[in-house]
Amino acid sequence: MLKILHIAPLNFAGVPYDFYQMHNACGDYSRIVTLHQNERVFPEDICLDLPLPNQTLAKLLRKKRINELEEKQRDSAHYFTPKNLFEKVYYRFYDSLIQPKIEKAISDYSLDDFDIIHYDGGLDFYRDSRQALKWKKQGKKIVCCYYGSDLRIRGLIKELDEISDLNITSEYDHLALKKDLEYLFYPYDVSELPAKKERTGEAIKIIHSPTNRKYKGTDLIISVIDKIKKERNIEFLLKENVDRKKLLEIKSECDISIDQVGGTMGGTGYGKAGLETLAMGIPTITNMTKDYADWLPENPFVVANNFNELYRSLINLIDAETFRNENGKKGIEWVKKYHGFENVNENLMKLYKDKGNISS
Numbered sequence: 017m018l019k020i021l022h023i024a025p026l027n028f029a030g031v032p033y034d035f036y037q038m039h040n041a042c043g044d045y046s047r048i049v050t051l052h053q054n055e056r057v058f059p060e061d062i063c064l065d066l067p068l069p070n071q072t073l074a075k076l077l078r079k080k081r082i083n084e085l086e087e088k089q090r091d092s093a094h095y096f097t098p099k100n101l102f103e104k105v106y107y108r109f110y111d112s113l114i115q116p117k118i119e120k121a122i123s124d125y126s127l128d129d130f131d132i133i134h135y136d137g138g139l140d141f142y143r144d145s146r147q148a149l150k151w152k153k154q155g156k157k158i159v160c161c162y163y164g165s166d167l168r169i170r171g172l173i174k175e176l177d178e179i180s181d182l183n184i185t186s187e188y189d190h191l192a193l194k195k196d197l198e199y200l201f202y203p204y205d206v207s208e209l210p211a212k213k214e215r216t217g218e219a220i221k222i223i224h225s226p227t228n229r230k231y232k233g234t235d236l237i238i239s240v241i242d243k244i245k246k247e248r249n250i251e252f253l254l255k256e257n258v259d260r261k262k263l264l265e266i267k268s269e270c271d272i273s274i275d276q277v278g279g280t281m282g283g284t285g286y287g288k289a290g291l292e293t294l295a296m297g298i299p300t301i302t303n304m305t306k307d308y309a310d311w312l313p314e315n316p317f318v319v320a321n322n323f324n325e326l327y328r329s330l331i332n333l334i335d336a337e338t339f340r341n342e343n344g345k346k347g348i349e350w351v352k353k354y355h356g357f358e359n360v361n362e363n364l365m366k367l368y369k370d371k372g373n374i375s376s
């Protein structure tokens with residue numbers, strides 16, 4: 017039995033927690049430590065509830081980085097470096113502020129006893145990766161798992177990247193940014209989902225639930241919806257900052273879902289929101305490059321990358337109930353096949369063995 021510890025700044029869309037659940041369901045022992053509470057109320061294991069550095073100063077620093085990256089698109093991952101002395105002092109101060117809580121948690125929860133340390137988001141407790149370096153010297157295996165803006169915006173943490181035994185991602189576009197990344201479908205347990213409701217009324221219900229409008233292309237989506245409203249009987253549900261349990265119930269009543277189309281800095285493909293609607297049998301539209309769409313095995317998504325493609329895709333789905341139903345069934349089976357615990361765990365164990373994290 018392996019002892020696997022996950023460390024994540026946040027329980028990003030519940031994905032790190034799903035890994036933790038998968039390990040335990042498949043016979044290993046796992047815990048997950050999150051540093052900050054997720055505002056979307058995803059479940060937690062050990063949440064340290066540290067002060068979240070997202071107030072005015074941190075937001076300004078992040079916005080500055082995003083603007084810089086949009087002006088200069090990168091074709092490879094970069095190392096994070098403080099931009100100036102002020103930013104450097106900021107991170108040192110924050111690390112010193114949280115150190116007592118980190119050390120107490122390591123002692124209270126026996127975190128030194130684990131064999132493999134997964135850094136979800138590629139970030140240690142501390143910006144200088146001091147705890148990861150300490151665990152590496154103790155013989156722990158280090159795994160970094162990248163999800164999204166960690167590579168696109170923040171960049172790699174040099175000290176952690178240099179000691180990582182295995183680097184994985186569930187984002188296709190990351191594979192071009194960092195050459196040693198291994199792709200792994202992230203695990204998902206569909207048991208949390210409510211059953212899809214039978215249709216009521218004449219209007220076709222279309223849902224879009226962005227966490228970030230800019231990343232998800234919400235303005236473009238709204239412009240297409242405004243055009244279709246003049247031509248078809250639809251009800252558009254734009255849901256933001258809704259309690260997760262309530263949002264899943266709302267999704268279960270819908271006929272079509274739009275994950276993301278034409279956003280910036282959010283990558284292409286699908287995230288947890290798209291997976292949820294697929295697993296409920298709801299046709300799901302998202303944007304993908306041609307390479308990604310061709311690469312994704314048995315691709316169940318309806319792909320739309322711009323205004324015209326989204327318009328045509330929606331019209332096709334609205335007008336053809338049979339097409340919607342067939343696409344919905346395909347999505348349910350696809351999620352079980354590629355994101356089910358057993359399949360993902362088997363592939364992760366192969367990666368562990370290939371990279372020497374565990375003996376054969």
